[in-house]
Amino acid sequence: MNDTPAYDISFCSDDEDEPPHQCAMRRAIEATLHRHKMEHARINVAVVDDEHMAQLNELYLGHHGPTDVLTFDLRDSTDDPSTPVDRLELSNMPGIEGEIVLSIDTATREAEARDHSVESEMALYAVHGTLHLLGHDDQSESDAASMHEIENAILSEVGLGVAFGSEEW
Numbered sequence: 001m002n003d004t005p006a007y008d009i010s011f012c013s014d015d016e017d018e019p020p021h022q023c024a025m026r027r028a029i030e031a032t033l034h035r036h037k038m039e040h041a042r043i044n045v046a047v048v049d050d051e052h053m054a055q056l057n058e059l060y061l062g063h064h065g066p067t068d069v070l071t072f073d074l075r076d077s078t079d080d081p082s083t084p085v086d087r088l089e090l091s092n093m094p095g096i097e098g099e100i101v102l103s104i105d106t107a108t109r110e111a112e113a114r115d116h117s118v119e120s121e122m123a124l125y126a127v128h129g130t131l132h133l134l135g136h137d138d139q140s141e142s143d144a145a146s147m148h149e150i151e152n153a154i155l156s157e158v159g160l161g162v163a164f165g166s167e168e169w
Contacts, residue, residue, distance in 0.1 A: 040095025100129030
């Protein structure tokens, strides 16, 4: 494995301003990739409002209303970018390529409800999306708890503290 991972992480937003908290999201994504020993990654993070997120959620998942984060795997190995990648398939791939779309409106509401910063909530969404690109799933209660443990560890590692208590799993 190369000592210097090649991570291409870019950010965009609905408005013309740069998305807030890019530094925290970048640190969180890089820590997630390092933890999973990824050599290469190309990830675009799009910060959108709830209206835009609701449109994407309806279009790609058939769900009504906004959600916190959507993740799209853009590697050539999948026919459908919204299809999760099998973990065994990942072991043969040198890197990941994807897009993480997160809602700033949802992050703001959730941060207030959880009594932590919007920066921490956005970093959580960035970690969560990256974990999905790495093949993690949160469909079952035990898988969700496992992801929450990893998310807490990574957020703590980058100095943002934990996002979930065990009562939330």
